Amino acid sequence: MSEDLLGRAKALLARLIAFESVSNRSNLPLIAFVEEYLSAHGVASRRAPNGSGDKTALLATVGPRVDGGVVLSGHTDVVPVEGQAWTSPPFVMREADGRLYGRGACDMKGFAACVLAMVPDFLTSPLKRPIHIVLSYDEETTCLGSTDVIAWFGKDEPRPSAVVVGEPTMMEVADAHKSVATIRTVVKGYEAHSALPALGANAVAAAADVVSEIGRLAREYEKGPLDPRFAPPYSTLHVGVIHGGTARNILARECAFDWEFRGLPGVLPAIPVGQVQAFVDTVALPRLTRFVTGPTITTEVEAVAPAxxxxxxxxxxxxxxxxxxxxxxxxxxxxxxxxxxxAAGIPTVVCGPGSIDQAHKPDEYVEESQLAACLAFLGALAGELSR
Known part of the structure; x- marks a missing residue:
């Protein structure tokens, strides 16, 4: 691999990091940059925008438009940096001691930079099967940003034979991962003076009951089912955010909390959601409404990324x-x-540069050597598809 190729990947990574494509912002400026880059190399691309038009996925194909190609897929969004103790500006790539620092360097703009750096090499390879480049949005929030593009394959786009999702695995091949379901529960109570609890319904207290039950279930899942290939080897539940109440001396009118379930393959998110709902129906809601009628507890599964x-x-x-x-x-x-x-019937693995241990942290980084390994992988892929 030439120094020019690695230098090209590093330069592209710096450009990609500079786009503050946090999930709650538009990724259109980043996508426009990629479109312009691809167009300069004579590669056409196609957008798959979201409903509001402020974000889009992108598909580009290099090589013949025939079935049997390989998808290289990555997401463009990154997690927030607010409140994190970065030692340098998070959206300015910093290079030191063989590491490239910046938000998204590892998760997962490093992979995207390598794929884009390889485009000139892909174009000069005698590909007999195509390489499809997919860049998505909202992976860090819903994992739904790639689904419109996925639906194109086998219809108005050639059907690939394999997919490589370039999330950070230190360039090891991951053939399995857990699911994740993001869930919101909203408790609506009835306000009253805290000295007279029989006149109201405390939404915070009811939410605490349900959160406590989620914690109990989490401990039950630690007992099994177990799969030693995963760390931890069991499915997990986690409450990440909770908001509620008006003042110390007012029974809370509303309390909402966001939680998640990460399940081993075969352990469907519907199972813990049903367990929590059973607790709500038999314990939490009757307790909340023992003095007044009208309070409610509702749970909504906002998004599911299948295992x-x-x-x-x-x-x-x-x-x-x-x-x-x-x-x-x-x-x-x-x-x-x-x-x-x-789920669309396309065999898929996860394999990309960097370690997930560095993701979502301040001073996120990817090793330069990992980019080099990824570029070698992509070069070998071009050779494979040229046979």
Whole structure:
């Protein structure tokens, strides 16, 4: 691999990091940059915008428009930086000691930079099957930003034979990951003076009851089912945000909390949601409404990213192991868009530069050596598709 190629990838990574494509903002400026870059190389691209038009996924194909190609998929959004103790500006790439720092450097603009850096090489390769480049949005929030593009494959776009989602795995081949369901519960009570609790219904107290039950269920899931390929080897529940109440001496009118379930393959999110709902119906809601009628507890599953189940010997696994010169796969506990590709019937693996240990942290970084390994992988892929 030439120094020019690695330098091109680093320069592209710096440009991508500079776009503050946090999930609650538009990714259109970043997509416009990628479109212009691809167009300068004679590569056409196609947008798949969201309903409001402020975000879009992008699909570009290099090589013949035939079935049997390979998708290289990554997301453009990143997590927020507010409240994190960065030692340098998070949206300005900093290079030090073989590491490239910046929000998204690892998760997962490093992979996107490598793919884009390889476009000139892809174009000069005698590809017999295409390489499809997919860049999505909202992976960090709903994992739904790639679904419109996925629906195109096999219809008005060629059907690929394999997908590589470039989330950070240290360039190991992950053939399985957990699902994630993001869930919101809203408790509506009835305000009254705190000295006279029989005149109202305390939404915060009811929410605390449900949160406590989620914690109890989390401890139950620690007992099984278990899969030693994952760390931790069990499904997990977690309450991340809670808001409620007006003042110390007022029974709270409303309290809402956001929680999640990360399930082993085969453990469906509907199971814990149903368990929580059973507690609400039999314990929490009767307790909340014991003095007044009208308070409610509602739970909504906002988004589900399905698990990626292992498919030993699949086209994606066989290809990725050959390209990485490895004879083993791993499983990861974080969720990706891979499950949506697999649900569409396309064999999928996760393999990308960097470590998930660096993701979502201040001073996020990717090792330069990991970019080099990713570029070598992509070069080998071009060779594979040229045979």
């Amino acid at each position: 990626l189940g292992a498919e030993p010997g699949s086209a994606a696994e066989t290809l990725a192991l050959r390209l990485t010169k490895s004879n083993r796969t791993i499983a990861v506990s974080f969720a990706t868009e891979s499950g949506h590709f697999q």
